Amino acid sequence: MIAFINGNIITMNNNKIAQAFIVENNVFTYVGSNDEILKIIKDANEIVDLKGKTVIPGINDSHMHFLNYAVTKNNVNIYNVDSIETMISKTKEYIVENNPHKNDWIISRGWNENLFIEKKLPTRYDLDKISCEYPIFFSRVCGHIGVANSKALELTGINSNTPNTEGGIVDKENGIPTGILRENALNLIFNILPPMKKDTIKTLLKNSFEDLLKVGITSIQTEDVTHSRALEPLICAYRELEQENALPVRVNLQLALPDEKSINEATYMNLKTGIGNDKFKIGPIKLFLDGSLGGRTAAMKEEYCDVHSNGVLIYSSHQLNKITLAAYNAGFQIAAHAIGDNAIEQILNSYENIYKLNSKSKLRNIVIHCQFTNNKLIKKFKEIGAIASVQPCFVMSDYTIVKKAVGNARAKDSYAWNDMLKNDIHVAFSSDAPIESFNPFEGIYAAVTRKDITGNPKEGWYKKQCISVYDALKCFTLGSAYASFEENIKGSIENGKLADFVVISDNILKISPDKIKDITVLATYVGGEKKFSVS
Known part of the structure; x- marks a missing residue:
């Protein structure tokens, strides 16, 4: 038993602020006031004085490419x-x-x-x-x-x-x-590059885990198959790290399986969503439906304003429906990269087709990025229960090119996180690292201010889509946990949940929103065990 006292603990449990909590066997067993905790900690092995510092639940990045980050870190x-x-x-x-x-x-x-x-x-x-x-x-x-x-x-x-x-x-x-x-x-x-070897993958990952812990990330949902170029050595690498107690963060592995053949291969390996444990488990199949805004390959209903193109739609609707149905029948949740409104509409229609086959299925299928939505698409998100996995940091790098690419009308409907939340859509926050920094405090800052890292534009970019600090933090904790079917074991500081939490330098709910990006992590705990500390 370890007791943590004298903290400003943002529990994310119905807006409750606590002062102290107890950790036993990797989970929170009591959360409350100092007085309540002090009455029951006579048998505590250790008492940690938080000295008034703010504590938040561990950050859960709902979509990144961590192996790619590790590879890039070691390349030019x-x-x-x-x-x-x-x-x-x-x-x-x-x-x-x-x-x-x-x-x-x-x-x-x-x-x-x-x-x-x-x-x-x-x-x-x-x-x-x-x-x-x-x-x-x-x-x-x-x-x-x-x-x-x-x-x-x-x-x-x-x-x-x-x-x-x-x-x-x-x-x-x-x-x-x-x-x-x-x-x-x-x-x-x-296709001509050799697959990465298991030991190479392990070495790269081990050299990079601390970078996550330094910014308070305790869980990642990561698509690494694209970069390992083979499924088996990647799965073996993560499983061996977990068995060797060398996996300091919790990993939900998203599998880039672009066709029925690759889905069948994964099934032959006895893989499906949810296989594993709270340290490492198999997540959704990841599909790529279109490209990017910067490359003008995101699939749009109307032409771009600066090039004669509607972008690239990677699958026909018929092909996509066959693949999503195969994934569903194989027991996989689906997470689809879709940036343009044409791609988003296509995947929502495909999800709707599956929903019609079994309306009682708890699909929790995901659309990753969702940059160019509209009222019709947001309504469909709500109707079929699709999850939006979005990257608030994209605003910081994209806002200068959006109007040029798509014009004012479409720009106003883009990156519409506030509209999503107001319509009760499940929203999970992520970084898409290494495309953007996985520092979650930069992401929260971007969601709250709609400014870049230098504070521009001064008034914020389409401020009506700004969200509250609490909601942004919720999207990075409970929102991401929901996306991986784990809201009952992580995402908030409450009895019975995994003791993943972060001690930070400032009260994130009280400081100026413009200073959120400068928050630093003092300590990161996973399962109640300190994995990172500045001291």
């Missing part, structure tokens, strides 16, 4: 580079410092042409300036566009005769590939 860093020339010079330095083997691929992710001085996509010719000896492939920050150098194109057999793939585009100029690949065309590269 091309996030936030200000020009193509800078990207070239940084990669040259990386090659000199790391001296990779002759046939090793140089792979990374994070460039964003909107930050470039050149204001254009990089091409094979830019990457050839780095090297024509090493195959090089860099994904855009969104992960839906990539660029390969000439060596990489040669190894993958991409040439003038290569057609567009189904749901993907091979950019060409005068019939010659530029090296730019969009959506499913990225698989022309990924």
Whole structure:
């Protein structure tokens, strides 16, 4: 028994603020006032004085790509580079410092042409300036566009005769590939790369877990299959880490299984949603329905304002319905990436078809991102009980390009979290890391202020969609727990729930909203065990 006293404890249990709690056998067994706790802690093994600090439930990031974060952390860093020339010079330095083997691929992710001085996509010719000896492939920050150098194109057999793939585009100029690949065309590269080895995955993950704990994240819902490029070594890596007591956060693994064949393979491995325990379990199947706003590949009902395109819809409705039904019949929850209104409508229709087959099914199917909604779509979310897994940090990086891309009318209906909450839609918050930082206090700040990290725009971007601090915190705790069917064991500080909690530097409910992004974590506990501390 460990007693924690003298705290400002935001329980997320019906707005209750407590002063103290007791942890026994990894769960909260009593939550209340100092006086109440002091009467019953005679047998406590330890008493921790919180000294008035604020305590919140452990943060649960409902969608990220943690293995991709771990991989990117150890590769050349091309996030936030200000020009193509800078990207070239940084990669040259990386090659000199790391001296990779002759046939090793140089792979990374994070460039964003909107930050470039050149204001254009990089091409094979830019990457050839780095090297024509090493195959090089860099994904855009969104992960839906990539660029390969000439060596990489040669190894993958991409040439003038290569057609567009189904749901993907091979950019060409005068019939010659530029090296730019969009959506499913990225698989022309990924399909020839060898799967990651189990021990490599374990090493990368172990080197990165503390980064989560430092910002108060105790649970993640992560899609890692895309980056491991094989299901079995990934599952084995996580299970071994859990058995070795080397898994300091709770993991709900989302599986990118794009077709019926891959779903059947997962079924053959006895996988379905919910298999596992409170430390590691199998989550939903992850589907990609469209692309990104920045790449203008998000699937829109109407054309973009600045390019003659409606984006890329990866599946036909017939194909999608077959896959979602196969997933449902195999016992999988479904989480679908959908940014544009066309893609969101398509997946909601597909979910509705399943709901009609079995209206009593507790589907809890998820739409990830949901950036371009409207009143009709929000109404359908509510009718079929779909969950919106959204990333408030996207506002910080996207607000400067939304109007240019889709115009004022559609911009006003975008990133509409307040409308979702007012319509009683289940909303879970996440980061989509490494696309954005997984620091949840930056995410809460973005949801509450609708400003970027520098405080712009000063009045907030479409302030009517700002939400309260309490609601933002709820979306990062109880909202995410609901998305993984775990609201009865995590997401709030109350009797019987897992003792996952975070001690933070400031009272998040009292400080200025503009200062929320600067909150730091003093200690992070998982199952009542201190996993991180600044002291």
